Amino acid sequence: MSVILIMFIIFGLLVLAVKVWKKSKILSLVLTVSVFLVLFFIGYVVYNSWYHTTPDSLKVTVQKEKQRYTISGVWVKPLDAYRFDTDYIVLYVPNNTMVSNIKRNRYKNYNEIDVAGLKTAAQNYI
Numbered sequence: 250m251s252v253i254l255i256m257f258i259i260f261g262l263l264v265l266a267v268k269v270w271k272k273s274k275i276l277s278l279v280l281t282v283s284v285f286l287v288l289f290f291i292g293y294v295v296y297n298s299w300y301h302t303t304p305d306s307l308k309v310t311v312q313k314e315k316q317r318y319t320i321s322g323v324w325v326k327p328l329d330a331y332r333f334d335t336d337y338i339v340l341y342v343p344n345n346t347m348v349s350n351i352k353r354n355r356y357k358n359y360n361e362i363d364v365a366g367l368k369t370a371a372q373n374y375i
Contacts, residue, residue, distance in 0.1 A: 255291075259284055302326070 266280035306326040312319045320340065342348060 259287065 262280050262284050266277045266284070269280070270277040306324060307322050308325050309320060309322045312321075340348075
């Protein structure tokens with residue numbers, strides 16, 4: 250219901266902008282630009298809410314040393330800048346085998362996080 254109401258308001262503002270054009274061009278332009286800014290913002294939010302990573306986005310390597318396996322991964326398709334840097338990956342092991350030793354750095358203060366990869370990705374993007 251609220252989507253229909255928003256569409257009616259946007260359509261009404263555009264019609265009002267067209268009707269007001271002969272009387273006040275500035276008011277008409279302000280109405281038109283504000284409607285397009287709102288539409289752009291709504292489109293941006295909808296586009297970013299459909300983001301999903303796939304298993305192909307992560308390249309995982311497994312190394313075996315005696316009876317110890319080390320799993321490391323690199324994002325092939327980088328995560329978006331607004332994604333949480335505390336996201337995690339769930340790994341399934343066969344036959345309900347217990348994973349005995351998991352080391353994952355926990356950060357109490359986000360300022361301590363190594364952001365070298367993020368800075369490199371940002372520099373490459375620019």
